[in-house]
Amino acid sequence: MTAKIAGAVLLALLFCVPFAVQSEFWLSFWLLVLMYAFLGQSWNVLGGYGGQFSFGHALFFGIGAFGTAILQVRHGVNAYAAGAIAIALGAIVGGAVGLLVFRYRLRGAYFALVTLAFAEVARILISSFDYTGSGFGMLVPLARGVANFQFEDRRVFYVIAWVLVVIGALVAWWLENSRFGARLMAVRENEDAAQALGIDLIRTKVCAITLSGAMAATVGVFYVQNFLFVDSHLAFGPAMSIEALLVSIIGGMGTMFGPLFGAVVLHALGEAAKQITGNAPGLNLAFYGLLLILALRFLPNGITGLLSRHPARRSPESTHA
């Protein structure tokens, strides 16, 4: 409960950022934090509540980003329609990957590896054709205006990102309080027991990855509207996949505000490290890796576990004698 109050307070504070902060730099910084918090929430739906660890969430982010960029640039589709189609595509790809992978009973490390391979296949394919920007990326032409989903004032994007994070928290709340969520968490805790209770494993997991895919694609769409550019390495590369799982794990898997805590703490520490060490490429990511290991070692329930008296996710005790 404490963690939820802390999360709500944090959300309220974050809402005030664009009105309190004048600097363009810090507005962009907190905008990215919110974006990664929602991306982390998308990972959390599948990984935190469903126990299926994806190492290739960049796939869905990239589908959203390239989906909307291609529709706008190559086919002149209106930005809102393109965004909606791209999000639907994210859901469809999520469902298709889920159907394929879960039907063949891939789980644990194999699920992680096969999602990684899917993201790599997408990256290579997107980099290979002119239609998809062939490695140089896609540039959405600048045309400011509400009709084009391009806002002069960055604060509008900020508020949209904030609303997304609120929606993400509501999705998590729904999972914690719905029958579907109960089924999903039962699958996470013990697949065999869940199946014995009559839970349709494949259907439950496919629903979760579909929802997760749509959410990650939403981040991709938002990214493109905000930066008007995307390339295949950025969209489908390992860094985006790692970002998605890192904020969720460090914040606390399977908790409502875990990804938000994770994104805020991770990026605040990352930015602090950058200020101290100067702009050394690689060093901040190495720092993230170190935080991941420290979190696994000392905070098995993430930051949320620190805040709440009752561990949010009780781990099945070690079978490792």
Place this chain on the structure above:
Amino acid sequence: MMVNFSLLLPAVLNGVTTGAIYALIALGLTLIYGVLHIINFAHGSLLMLALYAAFFLYTLAGIDPYVAVLILVPAFFVLGYGLQRFVIQPTSHGRDENILLVTLGLAIIIDNLALWLWTSTTRTIDTSYAFEVIDLGFAFIPLPKIIAFFGALAFAALLWALITFTDLGRAIRAVARERDGARLVGIRVEHVYAMTFGIGTAAVAAAACFLLPTFYVTPQVGYAFVLVAFTTVVLGGMGSFVGALSAGLLLGIVESLGGLYLGESLGQLGIFVIFILILLFRPMGLFGARA
């Protein structure tokens, strides 16, 4: 369709020599999987680290990569032992997902520290023998590739002998088969785990030494190898020694022929597609050891 043998044969031979290296890398991975039942995501990053170590031994100390085997194999054995004993084991709390995440964390740290320390510049070494070729009558093969091929096979044979004939090998096989039983008869399981991880890491160091004279090193090179190594292991059957060896050779040939006929970018795609297909269509074989 005409098949041009003067092109095909060198490509196959080239693939076989690369495949022997893949096999050696995969042997380390499959050994670790077979005993600890963990997927070591940092395997590729450790390969990258070993490539840099061999590179700096050559450029700074003038030690030939083939001689560096004698230094790097023990050094990486110690590194692997320490990683398992003091980082992976205490951090994982015995849960499979955690082990995967810890090794992912290690991979992130190693890759990005390398990027920070040595920048993303592609580095190669110039040895006197780099361009020497052997005329086989029907094809020319660069000498370093031949050395790599036989070196990798010799190291694989050594590993096999270690597992088959020594007390340590017997302990490793006992722990792989029945962990609790092994503990009951007095085998120090944690020690065996760390020894296994050390041996797997040492195999990577040997592969790096054989690879460097005909290859290059960048901080990202491990990422490219990690999926190839997983594909090899999965194709050959998790934990299978002979499987990894033959799958490595096969993948080397597939990649070489794919590169010849489809171009480099799409040839790369072939490995991932094989990986996904194998994971999807041979699930029972894959989970046999886990059930």
